[in-house]
Amino acid sequence: MSSSYVLIKIHDSDNVAIILNQGGAPKGAELPGGITLIEDVPQGHKVALVDIETGGQVRRYNEVVGYAKHEIKQGSWVSEKVVDMPTPPKLDELQLATREKPNFEPLEGYTFDGYKNPDGSAGTKNLLGISTSVQCVAGITDYVVKLIKKTLLPKYPNVDGVVALNHTYGCGVAITAPAAIVPIRTLQNMAKNPNFGGEIMVVGLGCEKLSPSRLLEIDEEQAVNLLPNSEAAKTLEDHVVSLQDENHHGFQDMVDHIMEMAEAHLERLNKRRREPCPISELVVGMQCGGSDAFSGVTANPAVGYASDLIVRAGGSVMFSEVSEVRDGIHLLTPRADTVEVGQALLREMQWFDDYLSQGKADRSANTTPGNKKGGLNNIVEKSLGSITKSGNSPIVDVLSPGERIRKRGLNFAATPASDFICGTLQFASGMNIQVFTTGRGTPYGLEVAPVIKVSTNSTLGKRWHDLIDMDAGRIASKEITLEEAGWELFHLILDVASGRKQVAADRLGLHNDLVLFNPAPVT
Amino acid sequence: MSSSYVLIKIHDSDNVAIILNQGGAPKGAELPGGITLIEDVPQGHKVALVDIETGGQVRRYNEVVGYAKHEIKQGSWVSEKVVDMPTPPKLDELQLATREKPNFEPLEGYTFDGYKNPDGSAGTKNLLGISTSVQCVAGITDYVVKLIKKTLLPKYPNVDGVVALNHTYGCGVAITAPAAIVPIRTLQNMAKNPNFGGEIMVVGLGCEKLSPSRLLEIDEEQAVNLLPNSEAAKTLEDHVVSLQDENHHGFQDMVDHIMEMAEAHLERLNKRRREPCPISELVVGMQCGGSDAFSGVTANPAVGYASDLIVRAGGSVMFSEVSEVRDGIHLLTPRADTVEVGQALLREMQWFDDYLSQGKADRSANTTPGNKKGGLNNIVEKSLGSITKSGNSPIVDVLSPGERIRKRGLNFAATPASDFICGTLQFASGMNIQVFTTGRGTPYGLEVAPVIKVSTNSTLGKRWHDLIDMDAGRIASKEITLEEAGWELFHLILDVASGRKQVAADRLGLHNDLVLFNPAPVT
């Protein structure tokens, strides 16, 4: 007699498996393998496949995800209450760049239709970006963006949108503190994202600590434009409006000045057209948020598969979220392309360990109530699922928070796991399209780059039918294989990057503000 | 022959004075008192009235604002280049509550027209507040707020507006770190601000760390509404929408649910009318931003005068900005109402000293390029000007960041000086109207409470004619006395609080987002 319950066991050596069925399974349920549940187990949560003695390893992904607090009988619910968390891998005992390189065949013949920039990069959107050198101006930029959308954008149909890069930095902050490098670099590099085509504008105040010329890395003396992509605008005056400018007699002058500059930029942006671009100009950011126990079984491995395809096709992939790779770092350091890359991984782990401990927190601060309700006992189990997003490619480089991408291939972009901070930092690093996996569900979206939302389970995929772009829950229900899901996502990435398909967030206009990572004090 | 140049000397014992004239004064100019300038001095900058020897005190406000790096001749420009900054007062050597209480006559007969709340508090606006328990929902709340403004607000003319309290907290943060108390308390107390009339709504996700019930401090088990002001809504379901609610089949269901709840709240809010309220329900926040050398001579002392009037009339005033009172703390601790209040002042100074040094910064991080260009040499000089906003009343209580006000009178609400963080924390503490002084100019505005912007100099007051609400520069040009300016501001506060006058920020719709102070790590 075959059981109506489905268990998902990831590796032969695992001694737990998760229940696939919606609603979970009740006490007394007969599971595959002749296991009888001795208590109710919710969907996505773990069942002990054998007796586990007190202190014994709880194994998933062929890794230890915890130790039994007391004896766990076969058929029990392995909840967070009965499991102690393992200690994180010691950073000085790890193997660096020791794994044999996988023999990936290059994938030929793929392109996407992007907006080519003079520096060789390519945008997936054609956006007018209005950056700000200080938070004080946000009321004005919000006002002007509304006005541009209403009165100017209709005249420039080839421009996909206008975005104010508002933030909470620029003044009232300890700008000489060592960690201030992070938000400053982030703002500088966001302005260079290929989706702005080198046509970034900056609205500043005039008395702020972060000057517009510093933000644009323009030498004020020489008045030479260092923006690599801008074809026509050559001077600081073509890019920067300071509200305190003595020529501004009141509010309307400020608005007129910004509108005039915006129109000049829009005219140039409007001449651009999509054209076939090599995959080498695609920089795909991978992220998860609101994870559950399916994340590591369905969506994240599918993302990992697609990630390998992107890399094989010559493109770049970023994975991130330091606090979610920290407990699986021993699986990543061997995959470093060189010892130096391995050391850079360790450096970022150590930096974040120190950052958290300075605030009297630790990595266990990552896991959310939703993660636990979704069956993830702790950060170790969450990590093992999270890092499957990185596929199997070698890690060619490690970016500190907000650094620009330097090498094609799989990059680790060190960021917090916080969805919006991670998205912002990946965008600063050059990401021009993002894939976001979610189990519990979040209406995440960015205006600056398309975000493909992938559900880890079909319950969410069906309920949020118009908010989710792809349902990876079909892997668990065997509708598609993991490989098929990976290929589907690969093609979806190319379609979205090319403007052939629109993601849910863009269709509905649901966009979250960018959020800077500022590990330095405010004043 | 009388000089055409005007010098402002604050105290008889000062050995520097600032130049009032627009454009400053050139080398060779004959100043009042028989002083001849030996170099050009910009407007608002300091002139040496006597020779100051190397290491000698530079005195302003009858305090030491610096020491001469080398000999400074009479008639020189006392720029930041020639002045060393004094060390800050030692916190264990200060006099607490030693000053004799000023003999202030109570001011009788004043009221303002506010929206009375059941708990006795009163709003200066009648707003529907939509708080959020986590940043993930911001895309949806922004969408819904636009929709409410368009389709619902016109039906409820007595409601002044609808505001989404978006923020970057709630998840992806170390919520158990000790300093997490600050952002959590801030969100909890913002919901209780009198301007929301107890009708706050919360949009949550469902898997976040900061649950909506924790934000509202509602006991989920008892489902009893602890919001002190809400007359009708009694259960959590009347206040909270969770996007992950299983009844939401897609985006439109979420929107419909929020709109339905909003309408119920708007119906109740719409029944409210302004009525005379005692000044005891007025909580005026004082802040400065973009300060110059006139700040401490014109706007801030006028604010201090008005502050004393508010206190004498039975109201409450908050002054803030720890890093701007730190160097003048020896002037404040004697004014503490009790030794305990004095100790609380020291506690907040120490907390901020530690916070800055943990980030390898110090108080000198406060001063901006604009401050220096405006004639403020350093944080000591800026502080002495900044604290004049507090007038002369005794300090009756000290609030840690985001704590609710407990006592009527002059409160020190400890906040960073960062304008938006200070505004947000004062709002959480119960501020229902704010006064903001600026010398360089910033288009600061809040949607949640009216902000009266006061310029410190008439050059700005005239140039930003439609952005500034009151020009205190008229004090320097002797058009009005400081006392007259204080009374003018006092009446303006009452007029704005009563809805009789509209501030520039509200007229133009220029509003900055609230910004939480999160001294704890993100994850």
Ligand SMILES: [Ca+2]
């Ligand atoms: Ca994640």
Ligand SMILES: [Ca+2]
């Ligand atoms: Ca994330």
Ligand SMILES: [Ca+2]
């Ligand atoms: Ca916003």
Ligand SMILES: [Ca+2]
């Ligand atoms: Ca200030």
Ligand SMILES: [Ca+2]
């Ligand atoms: Ca301020």
